[in-house]
Amino acid sequence: MNETPAIRTENLSVTYTGNEDVEAVKGVDITFPENQLTAIIGPSGCGKSTLLKSLNRLHEIQPNVEIEGDVLLGDASIYDTDDPAPEIRRRIGYVPQTPTPLPLSIYENVAYGVRLHGEYESSEELDGIVETYLKKVNLWDEVHDRLDTPAASLSTGQIQRLCLARSLAVEPEVLLCDEVTSALDPISAERVEETLVDLKDEYTFIMVTHSMNQARRLADDVVFLYLGEVVERGDVRSFFEDPTHERTKQFIGGHGAGADTGDGDDDPDDGAEKSPYGSADQRSSTPAK
């Protein structure tokens, strides 16, 4: 871990202040190195997604959340700054767990963020940007002849790669991915993983996952979060082969700690459960005509 930190947290706490106060993230210090993929693993409800969203102030869109401590992008705080939150989120992108097409065409999905930030001079340049990023996520060959069709007509796996392209097109310094394969069937999940492997040397990824095997396959670094606290972190090899903490050993071993024991596959069952579209996924997982 002697790489330059792209982003790090300083004693970061996140508290939900609804009916009663719940501290979801408790004083966390983590460094995320540049151009690496860091996986945050842990059982459901342990604060993984909350931590992820507090890294680009996305938690601010929901009511009753309070934050303490700080997050630094490079050397600058993302909280104690004059930049409005959208500027922060442009530099630290976010891909949600559910593959979500914006209600636009395939082309406009990728172009949307670029248009927001006005990062192009001509429509030819925009065409070029869209093509570049669709190629980056290995989607260009599948969609180049139907860029004008609604993005919602793609399969869920294709939509998730489209979401990646859409987020990358804004050229963020860090990309946060929240269980990006958990709503996908195993084959689509594999395609998305391949894409992430292709990209991870160029970008700083922070990925939440509950699949141990996925972390093992993709991550350079692993952070194990349990009940809002960092139990252990390390590079992927030492984390899985030589964990220091008893809790980590139990979690990797698949017992205790309320672990999702889904070791050995990509937890397609868990994914199906979480998908708000239920069986519709099955229908749309074959590419539309």
Next chain:
Amino acid sequence: MDRYAKQRAFGVLARAAAGLVVFVMAVVIGVTIFRGGRVLLADPSIVISPPGSRYALEGTGGFFHAVLGSALIVGPATVVSMVLALSTATYLQSDYSSERFSDAVNMFLNVLWATPPIVYGVFVLTIVIAVGARTSLFFGIIAISVFQYPIMTRYIDEALRSAPDTVRESTYGLGATRFETAKMTARAALPGIVAGIIMGFARGIGDAATVLFTAGRSTNMPNGLFEPATTLPVLIFDNSMSFNEEVRAHAYAASFVLIVVVLGLIVVSRLLAGRFAQYVPGGRHA
């Protein structure tokens, strides 16, 4: 009674209730179309002819003044309340308002929705009197938009609420502002929004009580924004009380026109909603 007998009994009851509703609807629409259609077939020109000088008494000429009055009152009123309803509904989403505030406003809107339209009519009439004006097209527009506003707002609010939350999250995640995200959420909710606006329009064009006191019940062509006018529902109300058979026949013809317009609008709203739904995650595919 054993469980299966209960089930069969309930089945019979449910089918009977549904059958009754369909029967009543068929009679209402059937009688209107039959009687109105007969009048229109005999002389279709009454829809586009202005009323004669003795229209109220003898039904000379046609009821184009009411057709035009409906269009000129309900069209602008729908635009006004659409703008207000879209803004209000957007403001009621969690990006702008706390849950308690939007719950309170929604309760208030439900009360407004349940308010009898005649109350709106009288309310606007008091304004007309207070400012010393006379009943006119303009106050008809105001009364109808006040009437449509809670209906549209509730529909649009529901549509925005049911738009997938991940669309909001994704849009913010790309660095969009609150306003840009609100626009995207509205796009995702477009089928529901269109349905809400068309429902508001349909309710507005069919309502008599709100314009009864406010637009002026004129039997002449509408002459200007601050001149008296009438609408189809008011015309139906007035004509159906006439002693003259010809005048009463016009009421049926006008009912026919209204029902066709409303049914047409529902078809259009279905078509539009289907078209926009292609773009919505989980929506109908092309």
